Amino acid sequence: MGKVITTRSLSTVGKSKTRTQSLIPKLPGKLCTDPESISMASTDFGNIVRGTPRGVLQPSCHEEIVDLVRDAYSNDNTSVPFPIAARGCGHSVRGQALALGGVVVDMTSLASCQGSTGGGAAIAVSWSRPFGHYADVGGGQLWRDVLEETLRHGLAPVSWTDYLYVTVGGTLSNAGISGQTFRYGPQISNVYEMDVITGTLELTTCSPDENPDLFYSVLGGLGQFGIIMRARIALDRAPKRVKWVRILYSDFSAFTRDQEHLVSKNARDQDDALDYVEGLLLVHQGPPDSWRSSFFPEPDHLRIGSLIDRHKIIYCLEVAKYYDDLTENTVNEDLENLFRGLSHIPEFLFQKDIAYIDFLDRVRKGELKLRAQGRWDVPHPWLNLFVPKSRISDFHDGVFKNIVLKRSITTGTVLIYPVNRNKWDDRMSAVVPDEDVFYFVGFLHACGFDDWQEFDLQNKELLQFCEDAGIEVKQYLPHFGSEPEWMRHFGSKWRLFRERKARFDPKMIFAPGQRIFDRNR
Numbered sequence: 398m399g400k401v402i403t404t405r406s407l408s409t410v411g412k413s414k415t416r417t418q419s420l421i422p423k424l425p426g427k428l429c430t431d432p433e434s435i436s437m438a439s440t441d442f443g444n445i446v447r448g449t450p451r452g453v454l455q456p457s458c459h460e461e462i463v464d465l466v467r468d469a470y471s472n473d474n475t476s477v478p479f480p481i482a483a484r485g486c487g488h489s490v491r492g493q494a495l496a497l498g499g500v501v502v503d504m505t506s507l508a509s510c511q512g513s514t515g516g517g518a519a520i521a522v523s524w525s526r527p528f529g530h531y532a533d534v535g536g537g538q539l540w541r542d543v544l545e546e547t548l549r550h551g552l553a554p555v556s557w558t559d560y561l562y563v564t565v566g567g568t569l570s571n572a573g574i575s576g577q578t579f580r581y582g583p584q585i586s587n588v589y590e591m592d593v594i595t596g597t598l599e600l601t602t603c604s605p606d607e608n609p610d611l612f613y614s615v616l617g618g619l620g621q622f623g624i625i626m627r628a629r630i631a632l633d634r635a636p637k638r639v640k641w642v643r644i645l646y647s648d649f650s651a652f653t654r655d656q657e658h659l660v661s662k663n664a665r666d667q668d669d670a671l672d673y674v675e676g677l678l679l680v681h682q683g684p685p686d687s688w689r690s691s692f693f694p695e696p697d698h699l700r701i702g703s704l705i706d707r708h709k710i711i712y713c714l715e716v717a718k719y720y721d722d723l724t725e726n727t728v729n730e731d732l733e734n735l736f737r738g739l740s741h742i743p744e745f746l747f748q749k750d751i752a753y754i755d756f757l758d759r760v761r762k763g764e765l766k767l768r769a770q771g772r773w774d775v776p777h778p779w780l781n782l783f784v785p786k787s788r789i790s791d792f793h794d795g796v797f798k799n800i801v802l803k804r805s806i807t808t809g810t811v812l813i814y815p816v817n818r819n820k821w822d823d824r825m826s827a828v829v830p831d832e833d834v835f836y837f838v839g840f841l842h843a844c845g846f847d848d849w850q851e852f853d854l855q856n857k858e859l860l861q862f863c864e865d866a867g868i869e870v871k872q873y874l875p876h877f878g879s880e881p882e883w884m885r886h887f888g889s890k891w892r893l894f895r896e897r898k899a900r901f902d903p904k905m906i907f908a909p910g911q912r913i914f915d916r917n918r
């Protein structure tokens with residue numbers, strides 16, 4: 398972990414209302430309390446929020462987690478049970494995986510243990526009816542490892558995140574989205590069943606047919622209902638290579654019109670449909686590539702730079718088409734057909750041909766570069782939003798043109814791409830706008846220890862703009878400080894979310910860093 402700054406501490410949460418002392422976890426000899434373990438579990442990728450746990454459990458089997466939860470639950474009603482946070486890689490940005498004064502369960506330590514996937518270890522690829530091919534995967538496994546193992550069988554999951562060094566349990570607690578979401582849905586829509594440890598049930602298998610309430614609660618459930626020990630993930634035949642294309646627009650309406658066309662049912666249903674559709678803004682001077690990927694050929698940097706200078710904002714459509722030996726001869730023609738009729742700037746189309754694994758793992762290179770420069774473990778006041786399609790043009794004018802350009806501090810990446818709501822299951826806990834198509838907009842600011850507050854101010858300003866303009870955005874990887882804000886976020890799902898919490902975690906011990914429920918109330 399890099400230098401940690403404390404600006405807003407989780408210690409404010411629940412502090413004033415503590416009735417009695419929290420129970421002290423028993424588990425003698427199992428909890429790590431050495432400074433390195435405590436420091437690792439006290440902050441996250443965001444480097445903004447801090448919360449020191451009493452100990453870190455590095456389990457070697459699921460029974461140790463069951464014991465820990467039982468321990469937290471076995472109080473006599475006079476003590477407040479200690480909180481427990483499952484931690485994947487801690488790639489949250491606002492303390493969501495912290496457990497102030499409680500126990501952090503390092504889920505990645507299970508990934509390296511031998512044993513059954515029910516125990517949280519291993520990645521096992523199988524086939525059976527009615528699923529077809531699937532992988533049983535421990536909750537602490539990295540998606541990068543899932544990819545590598547499934548590729549050995551010529552298979553792969555269909556839905557991804559842009560960055561693969563996050564855990565299965567971590568992304569399933571949110572949604573897991575990327576350029577494949579328009580076609581396959583988020584990762585939470587590609588799970589057949591899970592094993593979960595809740596506060597009231599020990600290790601329980603759930604699926605749409607077996608304990609469905611638990612299944613739908615946990616998917617997108619922000620870690621509130623229990624700990625995901627195993628997930629059964631849908632697999633498909635893995636392609637070999639990818640045509641990866643970026644095309645530039647100076648006109649926002651043309652850009653969104655083309656994006657919406659490419660994710661539409663008509664385009665999706667074609668044999669030559671794209672496998673990945675994203676988009677990003679190019680707003681700053683200097684090289685057009687961001688830390689997340691080097692893409693544009695160096696000889697073209699100058700002319701792309703002049704284009705950005707001229708228009709202030711350039712919209713970059715990013716798409717990918719997978720292929721293998723069978724489709725190698727037709728992929729270029731398919732792409733040409735797809736691009737015919739798009740309204741991009743004709744001479745600004747760039748293409749790469751890379752291995753499938755390199756495409757999916759494209760952000761890793763940027764991470765390693767930043768790490769080498771000491772720019773990875775810095776504050777990350779990232780903001781991720783879902784914006785209804787009907788208001789994306791107002792969002793563009795108010796946020797991109799009037800806030801981002803005027804402040805001119807967005808030196809990171811701004812992602813923007815549409816997804817289809819019918820690929821999300823409303824029974825799940827995840828919350829999205831109530832429109833058939835909505836946009837994901839991610840402000841992945843790159844800043845330092847000195848200037849991150851400026852980015853945070855920009856986040857607040859743009860959220861206020863949306864509020865004033867009546868643009869009903871939903872936060873992805875949400876972060877709120879009060880119950881009314883959470884109620885508003887969940888909208889019509891709030892009552893059910895609260896009931897499910899009372900059912901599966903009545904003492905409110907899980908994922909306290911999300912700051913949704915105050916167990917001292």
Ligand code: FAD
Nearest residue numbers: 485486487488489536558559560564566567573574620625
């Ligand atoms: P953590 O941050 O450790 O945990 C997140 C939450 O899940 C916490 O509340 C935690 O308690 C809970 N949790 C963790 N494991 C479990 C479990 N086994 N059972 C129950 N609850 C659990 N997200 C996307 O969707 N798409 C992207 O393209 C994307 N790109 C990213 C790129 C970078 C560089 C980074 C840093 C993050 C990115 N993310 C993306 C966000 C990432 O998916 C989330 O941070 C997510 O939480 C996974 O991270 P993690 O495994 O480190 O989970």
